[in-house]
Amino acid sequence: MKRVTMGHGAGGEMMQELIERSIVPFLPKIKSEVPLESYDDSAVVDNIVFTTDAHTVKPIFFPGGDIGSLAVSGTVNDIAVMGGKALALSNTMVLEEGLEMEVLERVVKSIGRYSEMAGVPVVTGDTKVMEKGAIERMVLVAAAIGRRHPAMDHNLQVASSYRKVDSRWLTDDNMRDGDVVLVSGTLGDHGIALLSFREGYGFESEVQSDCAPLNHMIGKLLEVGGITSMKDATRGGFANAINEMSAKSKVGIELVERDIPIKEAVRNASEMLGLDPLTIGNEGKVIISCVPRMAEELLEILRADEHGRDAAIVGRVSKDVKHVVMRTEVGGRRILEPPVGDPVPRIC
Amino acid sequence: MKRVTMGHGAGGEMMQELIERSIVPFLPKIKSEVPLESYDDSAVVDNIVFTTDAHTVKPIFFPGGDIGSLAVSGTVNDIAVMGGKALALSNTMVLEEGLEMEVLERVVKSIGRYSEMAGVPVVTGDTKVMEKGAIERMVLVAAAIGRRHPAMDHNLQVASSYRKVDSRWLTDDNMRDGDVVLVSGTLGDHGIALLSFREGYGFESEVQSDCAPLNHMIGKLLEVGGITSMKDATRGGFANAINEMSAKSKVGIELVERDIPIKEAVRNASEMLGLDPLTIGNEGKVIISCVPRMAEELLEILRADEHGRDAAIVGRVSKDVKHVVMRTEVGGRRILEPPVGDPVPRIC
Numbered sequence: 285m286k287r288v289t290m291g292h293g294a295g296g297e298m299m300q301e302l303i304e305r306s307i308v309p310f311l312p313k314i315k316s317e318v319p320l321e322s323y324d325d326s327a328v329v330d331n332i333v334f335t336t337d338a339h340t341v342k343p344i345f346f347p348g349g350d351i352g353s354l355a356v357s358g359t360v361n362d363i364a365v366m367g368g369k370a371l372a373l374s375n376t377m378v379l380e381e382g383l384e385m386e387v388l389e390r391v392v393k394s395i396g397r398y399s400e401m402a403g404v405p406v407v408t409g410d411t412k413v414m415e416k417g418a419i420e421r422m423v424l425v426a427a428a429i430g431r432r433h434p435a436m437d438h439n440l441q442v443a444s445s446y447r448k449v450d451s452r453w454l455t456d457d458n459m460r461d462g463d464v465v466l467v468s469g470t471l472g473d474h475g476i477a478l479l480s481f482r483e484g485y486g487f488e489s490e491v492q493s494d495c496a497p498l499n500h501m502i503g504k505l506l507e508v509g510g511i512t513s514m515k516d517a518t519r520g521g522f523a524n525a526i527n528e529m530s531a532k533s534k535v536g537i538e539l540v541e542r543d544i545p546i547k548e549a550v551r552n553a554s555e556m557l558g559l560d561p562l563t564i565g566n567e568g569k570v571i572i573s574c575v576p577r578m579a580e581e582l583l584e585i586l587r588a589d590e591h592g593r594d595a596a597i598v599g600r601v602s603k604d605v606k607h608v609v610m611r612t613e614v615g616g617r618r619i620l621e622p623p624v625g626d627p628v629p630r631i632c
Numbered sequence: 633m634k635r636v637t638m639g640h641g642a643g644g645e646m647m648q649e650l651i652e653r654s655i656v657p658f659l660p661k662i663k664s665e666v667p668l669e670s671y672d673d674s675a676v677v678d679n680i681v682f683t684t685d686a687h688t689v690k691p692i693f694f695p696g697g698d699i700g701s702l703a704v705s706g707t708v709n710d711i712a713v714m715g716g717k718a719l720a721l722s723n724t725m726v727l728e729e730g731l732e733m734e735v736l737e738r739v740v741k742s743i744g745r746y747s748e749m750a751g752v753p754v755v756t757g758d759t760k761v762m763e764k765g766a767i768e769r770m771v772l773v774a775a776a777i778g779r780r781h782p783a784m785d786h787n788l789q790v791a792s793s794y795r796k797v798d799s800r801w802l803t804d805d806n807m808r809d810g811d812v813v814l815v816s817g818t819l820g821d822h823g824i825a826l827l828s829f830r831e832g833y834g835f836e837s838e839v840q841s842d843c844a845p846l847n848h849m850i851g852k853l854l855e856v857g858g859i860t861s862m863k864d865a866t867r868g869g870f871a872n873a874i875n876e877m878s879a880k881s882k883v884g885i886e887l888v889e890r891d892i893p894i895k896e897a898v899r900n901a902s903e904m905l906g907l908d909p910l911t912i913g914n915e916g917k918v919i920i921s922c923v924p925r926m927a928e929e930l931l932e933i934l935r936a937d938e939h940g941r942d943a944a945i946v947g948r949v950s951k952d953v954k955h956v957v958m959r960t961e962v963g964g965r966r967i968l969e970p971p972v973g974d975p976v977p978r979i980c
Binding site (some may be wrong): 285286287288289290291292293294299301303306307308309310312313314316319320326327330333334335336337338339340355371372374375376377378379380382383385386388389392393395396399400405406407408409410412413414415416418419420423425427431502525556629630 | 633634635636637638639640641642647650651654655658659660661662664666668674675677678680682683684685686687688719722723724725726727728729730731733734736737740743744747748753754755756757758759760761762763765766767768771773775777779781832955962977
């Protein structure tokens, strides 16, 4: 009998297969600008951007964040990377009977702090309790709604002055030949910080989770303009997100390995653990494609923001390659594949 | 040390206290038509109706429904009872490692069927997996978004021709002296069906869950008009919902006990189990208040609908009483209190 495995929740190819085979075929289809079947960061229905994320992170408090900061940042970012402006959040908590009230309040305070930081209020919610042992401490599920960001018209106008743009939103399928690819900072921090803290490897003194709401930074980028596509590199890491963008846009992407920002400690930890840092989840990093002329200006804006200090141009969309290809530091080339499962379970 | 108990998730006074003490004070406040602090069925932000519900029901399949039909009906109804028209749903699933794929697909098919029935598509979602033993089978969390129902203007216009109406929505605080109170059918079915099935009491052959999306029925009522307030009687049952309406509207409500529709089997089961059927959760029943002149016409529309066949006028808003008072069958009066916890855990 086929059964659900940890890999099915991990954000890689196994999860995609589960969704495509066992979920989406059984749900009614509708026409909308960004439907369920586009598997983008958020859906768009009747000009409302709508998204949701479950959080089962273990442990619930970790260096650089907690389950509450994840819940707010995750959904706010999913709205922002579509070119949306988040308006409001829902917060649902499923709690284990016996959970210390102090722990609950610490998490809710964190939700409040991040909600304040993002400028996106929690307006609705639900609370359920399951018997001791029926759920491990707590699961949070957030949803968010938003409108199209007021600066999106300007952003796409700038892009359109260089090349044809097909989407009103920053959908994954909107990359075109010549576009420049940027990342907003070092990759792999969240997953390594969490794994190291959980297993006691000791790297967490140097690496903290990058968990943060990026909506203000992304708003500033839209005001500059020229962005064509954007995605946050969460479960499955950069490798998964960039491959999704490449496949949906039907373009090849050429990356320069030495330009991809990775913290020394993350590199060392990954090597020790036999992990590829590009497949490790992030919670405050986005991949951006833009028209070439705007790349340097956008990079400058990113670097001026506290959440984009280590931003970098990492490659470009190119007709010369298929899928995602990386020029390695030793001068070779390797295909960057999406991960099958996830090397680190329950990091978000 | 204070800890979370099952009662905190049960929809009665304990849950209200948890929300008011340990959740809402730590979240930033905003001005909106129906904010978080109104504790209504949905919030309204920038003319978007937004709600969410977690489902931890045990077992996940039961007579008359399953966790999937609950997830769709619960959120669709929460939008409808505000005077909203649901546009789209999110569906988040937290699964236990090892869950049979067949079970997952059965639930997803049910979500699809109910989504089709309600005419509200699932447009976004998330899937997470927790280790075996870290979560019992599955938890579903749905959120829904909607717009103001097109028939709401007409509905309130009709109401306004009889008395002043203060809300653009069917908020809980909108009952006024003289309003007639209706329920859309027999009370306590869902909770008793579930409890009986779970514990093997045998009543489930006569009582099935009433779980259903009521949006089409409510739409027809709005087209008739004159409704002032509406609420679905879920966790905590009728007793909890009617007390919330009374308290928020600052009115007394006089009910006639013998007019409250309760199935014979539900009455018998409740008696045997020492439960008050008015505190038992429903998943397809709403409480409606309307201007007196429209009550009979609305009742007729309800009774013509498959989900409202047993609808009844059960009382009225009255200056003569405080809180919720029930004229009993033997001619006495008793105050109908909201439940403190919930007599039946994990029914939704």
